[in-house]
Amino acid sequence: MQEGTQEIKEIITQDVWGSIKDFLNIGFHIGEGDKAIDLTIGLLLLLTVTLVVTKFLLKWMRHLFTRKMQQEDKQKFASVFKFTNYVIYLIAVLVTLSAAGVDITLVITASAALFVGLGLALQELFKDILGGIFIIIDKSLQVGDVVEVDGKVGKVFEIKLRTTRAITRDDKVLILPNHKFISDIVYNYTQNHRTTRERVSVGVAYGSDVDLVTKILEEVAHTQKQVLKNPKPFVLFEDFGDSALMFSIYFFTNDTFRDPRIKSEMRYKINTKFKENNVTIPFPQRDVHIIQPKQ
Numbered sequence: 001m002q003e004g005t006q007e008i009k010e011i012i013t014q015d016v017w018g019s020i021k022d023f024l025n026i027g028f029h030i031g032e033g034d035k036a037i038d039l040t041i042g043l044l045l046l047l048t049v050t051l052v053v054t055k056f057l058l059k060w061m062r063h064l065f066t067r068k069m070q071q072e073d074k075q076k077f078a079s080v081f082k083f084t085n086y087v088i089y090l091i092a093v094l095v096t097l098s099a100a101g102v103d104i105t106l107v108i109t110a111s112a113a114l115f116v117g118l119g120l121a122l123q124e125l126f127k128d129i130l131g132g133i134f135i136i137i138d139k140s141l142q143v144g145d146v147v148e149v150d151g152k153v154g155k156v157f158e159i160k161l162r163t164t165r166a167i168t169r170d171d172k173v174l175i176l177p178n179h180k181f182i183s184d185i186v187y188n189y190t191q192n193h194r195t196t197r198e199r200v201s202v203g204v205a206y207g208s209d210v211d212l213v214t215k216i217l218e219e220v221a222h223t224q225k226q227v228l229k230n231p232k233p234f235v236l237f238e239d240f241g242d243s244a245l246m247f248s249i250y251f252f253t254n255d256t257f258r259d260p261r262i263k264s265e266m267r268y269k270i271n272t273k274f275k276e277n278n279v280t281i282p283f284p285q286r287d288v289h290i291i292q293p294k295q
Contacts, residue, residue, distance in 0.1 A: 132160065205279075226262045228251070
């Protein structure tokens with residue numbers, strides 16, 4: 001009796017497995033001959049499981065690499081990780097197809113031709129992505145840096161994989177392709193430190209009291225709020241100009257992004273002080289000689 005029951009169970013098990021195999025083998029052929037690919041339900045389920053497992057592995061790896069990073073570095077790493085995800089998913093799919101007995105030669109050949117075409121069409125995009133990776137890895141640019149690109153000054157507020165965004169001094173958003181930071185000359189005012197040296201230049205009339213001019217310029221710098229007390233501001237007698245004696249007041253500030261406004265306020269004060277002390281700012285003068293023709 002037990003032997004009969006066991007045989008029945010085996011028959012039922014075989015029928016069930018046979019039905020499952022038949023179900024998993026349902027599909028259709030793509031291509032002809034040896035290069036044909038059997039696209040079945042079983043293969044689709046296998047690819048689905050592979051993608052789900054790959055997704056969880058990538059999330060675990062991302063957590064492993066970024067667990068000790070600061071929040072800003074985590075955001076930068078996330079941009080790079082998104083780019084590499086596509087490559088890892090593609091490799092996982094190809095390995096799964098190969099393990100399932102599918103000839104992936106045709107797929108690899110078609111993919112290679114596709115990538116070559118995309119590479120030629122999207123050269124600038126790939127350059128921007130590589131530039132973004134270099135920026136994130138070597139930290140040559142940070143959020144909050146003040147940069148000058150193509151004569152435009154902006155304060156960086158977002159760094160992405162393809163572009164960097166900065167706010168200009170007139171509150172406009174400057175979108176910079178990342179390849180500019182590896183191929184063009186870019187001035188980073190604040191990469192080494194936040195303190196920068198600025199200057200305001202002015203010319204005074206010949207015969208002016210140069211010691212008084214120096215004193216006025218130093219007083220203006222010391223009374224300006226955004227100017228640092230240390231390092232101290234200093235005055236240089238720059239040159240003997242065509243129509244004026246040229247002076248410059250050099251000062252240090254931690255707010256280089258707003259330095260045009262700081263300089264403007266200092267110029268107002270310098271002009272007022274010069275008027276109070278009878279210091280003249282000359283205008284260009286030229287001597288014109290009129291030669292009468294001989295008769």
